[in-house]
Amino acid sequence: MKLESSENEMAEEQIRILEKNEYVDVYIDDLSHEGLGVGKVDGYTLFIKDALPGEKVKAKVTKTKKRFGFARLLEIIEHSPHRVEPPCPIYAQCGGCQLQHLGYEEQLRQKEQQVRSQLTKIGGIDLEQVKVHPTLGMSEPWRYRNKAQVPIGENEGGLIGGFYRQGTHDIIDMQECLIQHEANDEVIQKTKDIAQELGIRAYDEQKHSGLLRHVVVKYGFYTQELMIVLITKEETIPHKEMFIEKLRESFPNLKSIIRNVNKAKTNVIFGEQTKVLWGEEYIYDQIGDIRFAISARSFYQVNPQQTKVLYDKALEYAQLQGHETVIDAYCGIGTISLFLAQKAKKVLGVEVVPEAIADAKRNARLNHIENAEFAVGEAEKVIPWWKAQGITADVIVVDPPRKGCDEALLETIIQMKPERVVYVSCNPSTLARDLKFLEDGGFKTVEVQPVDMFPHTSHVECVVLLQRQ
Known part of the structure; x- marks a missing residue:
């Protein structure tokens, strides 16, 4: 047992723990389960966002621990033949996807x-x-998601909606998401526009003020039925009837408008109170020969x-x-x-x-x-x-x-x-x-x-x- 311990100590001594802000050249030989490139410098493991297996990169160390650290990609010295240009214009900012820069066959x-x-x-x-x-x-590995959960915020131009910047709660405003079904994009955009027109304020996470927190869209691929869930801080929605009417006019296949109230100061999306504002409590979809009723809170594969x-x-x-x-x-x-x-x-x-x-x-x-x-x-x-x-x-x-x-x-x-x-x-x-x-x-x-x-x-x-x- 003592011999084993001393061997482990010798192995640890051979690994040089890198310094924060150190510049290194790294050969990437693997991908982590989070889609980060994995490489070693003097036996020390580094995880590097956007780096791909088979690449040699220049990176700056940003965080270190005893056995591994993280680094920021600065330059690709030798490119992977599987690297592609991400088609999404906000891919570099958004945390929703991790592998758009890798060809699909290589992803598999x-x-x-x-x-x-x-x-x-x-x-x-x-x-x-x-x-x-x-x-x-x-x-066709695009436009496959049947559900969107989009936080709503504000900037100087008005209401914004999109996914969070990676590792933050800063909303990246988006017009479309290439892994969402097109119907989801249209609903999110139109809902933002109507809310803006009616003077409805977005929820401010820091101040715990405002009304509209999230918009959730569920779409039945087989039935083409739509459900819109408005997640609000309060039970009252200003100009509610006008809001409902404009959404109905915009989407003939809309079957359900739901309001969910979340009054808590929390990152959890849904609150406890759910009420049908218009239409049905469920939309329907089908997988194979089996038909499913989908409610606002149902888990259904995306x-x-x-x-x-x-x-x-x-x-x-x-x-x-x-x-x-x-x-x-x-x-x-x-x-x-x-x-x-x-x-x-x-x-x-x-x-x-x-x-x-x-x-x-x-x-x-x-x-x-x-x-x-x-x-x-x-x-x-x-x-x-x-x-x-x-x-x-x-x-x-x-x-x-x-x-x-x-x-x-x-x-x-x-x-x-x-x-x-x-x-x-x-x-x-x-x-x-x-x-x-x-x-x-x-x-x-x-x-x-x-x-x-x-x-x-x-x-x-x-x-x-x-x-x-």
């Missing part, structure tokens, strides 16, 4: 590499024994085209023959559950958010699906209770948030001994950690399929098949 390859790296480094998984497929991308790809792969990995009982942990509004119910004998979904379970039950009725049941609660508590009632599962599907699965849930999966586990993940590092836990508990990772749900960002989703040994 880098995302596959990110998954492979996390599986081996964190999960200890032997990739000689596991099939990791190339990332499934889009033929890229419906790739969601179909993701869920088809999950259904393929579940290998359902029609006689199975399936448990869907973290079921949300029932999106995956209802896909599975088309092929399974019975599906049991569990989700901690009561409103999501209400939506899941509504969506089951909407599609005349009678073999799907849903329960409110924490999966790590509800599923053991089901087990105590004698319920077993042939297949368990998990689609957790970025933090991954609760360890108690993983332990329950191991104890339930399903034939297969299908793990849908939005975070390769927590995925790798959880796969290691399941493999230690008697499961074998068989196949991994990365899916590009968010082109031009650093995010990647995965579907993984595990089989019980």
Whole structure:
């Protein structure tokens, strides 16, 4: 043990910790999960925004820690052949995308590499024994988002709306966002114009004054239905009827205008009070053969085209023959559950958010699906209770948030001994950690399929098949 410690100390001594404001030449050999270029100088790791693998760059160190630091790109000495000119005019300021400067095919390859790296480094998984497929991308990787959440502010010219400058709450005013559907851009712009015309003030985050905080737009790709959610600091909207009338005149496919009140001094977008100002409480959309009711607060996948790809792969990995009982942990509004119910004998979904379970039950009725049941609660508590009632599962599907699965849930999966586990993940590092836990508990990772749900960002989703040994 002492020998090991001294070896670690020697290794640390060989790494020169760089100084803040130091100028360095760096070869970039990787991308981080946040889309930053990664390189080393004298063994010291640097993360550099906008730098790409294969490039040699000149950079200025901006922040240092013991094992790594950050630097600002000053000059590209040797360019990557995959570097492209970002088409978005505000890409350099906006924090919404991270990879527009990287060609799309290379984005897909880098995302596959990110998954492979996390599986081996964190999960200890032997990739000689596991099939990791190339990332499934889009033929048209633009204009794919069906939902926009845009903060509203003011400058000397009037109301502005757009995404925040990276790492700040300074709003970058925008006329269009190239990953949003065009309908979202039109609604945001028109809503700003009408509010400006009616003298409605934007919310000031510092002073906690003003009225209009955010505009949220939801668009049904399949139905072309629109919902507009006005998030305000107060319940009263000046000239409310005129506001509604002008929005209705502008968008014939508008089905719903909602007001949500958030009086708190917080960065959280939605408040507790939600009311229909005009139209319906829901709009509708469809993924494959399944129709979904979408409310102002519903979670619904923002890229419906790739969601179909993701869920088809999950259904393929579940290998359902029609006689199975399936448990869907973290079921949300029932999106995956209802896909599975088309092929399974019975599906049991569990989700901690009561409103999501209400939506899941509504969506089951909407599609005349009678073999799907849903329960409110924490999966790590509800599923053991089901087990105590004698319920077993042939297949368990998990689609957790970025933090991954609760360890108690993983332990329950191991104890339930399903034939297969299908793990849908939005975070390769927590995925790798959880796969290691399941493999230690008697499961074998068989196949991994990365899916590009968010082109031009650093995010990647995965579907993984595990089989019980």
